[in-house]
Amino acid sequence: MNENENEGMEPVEPPPGMGPEDIEYWDDATRTYYERQGDGTVISRPYNENENRKLDEQLNLAELEDRLVGMSVILGDDYRENDIFLAVSGRTDGEYHAQVDALTRQINRVVVMVSALARVDLGELSDIGIGIE
Known part of the structure; x- marks a missing residue:
């Protein structure tokens, strides 16, 4: 993800399947993408088209x-x-x-x-x- 795509996104709790060292996590069940930021926070967004x-x-x-x-x-x-x-x-x-x-x-x-x-x-x-x- 680039910086512009992160604008307006709030930190979320990592999903259960996302390990502490994972940078990305794709949750196909909920169609949600999670990304760990440099400071350790996790942000998410729905899958795009x-x-x-x-x-x-x-x-x-x-x-x-x-x-x-x-x-x-x-x-x-x-x-x-x-x-x-x-x-x-x-x-x-x-x-x-x-x-x-x-x-x-x-x-x-x-x-x-x-x-x-x-x-x-x-x-x-x-x-x-x-x-x-």
Whole structure:
């Protein structure tokens, strides 16, 4: 931080995670930046727009990665269920319709998964507006 950014800021108590030798502390839970001054006092400020954006992107990446792992497990189950369906003969029309519905849900999950992978690869992490069925 430069001197101008410190103007008007009052000293605060250091947060629990800030050690006595730490100069800076980033509290992502409260989105607050703390800085120890030369005289030992600690000042704080809320994250600025850029810092909020970066944290949001990190959190969104973690969420997308978790979703991808979950979807990959579901896809394995989908393949097994399809194999079981195909192994049995003499299905009714209702069973075929139900299987088409299941296949539609499965392909939608694949599309969402590919979209999430592309966003991770391209670094488009400002929003994670994807759904899982």
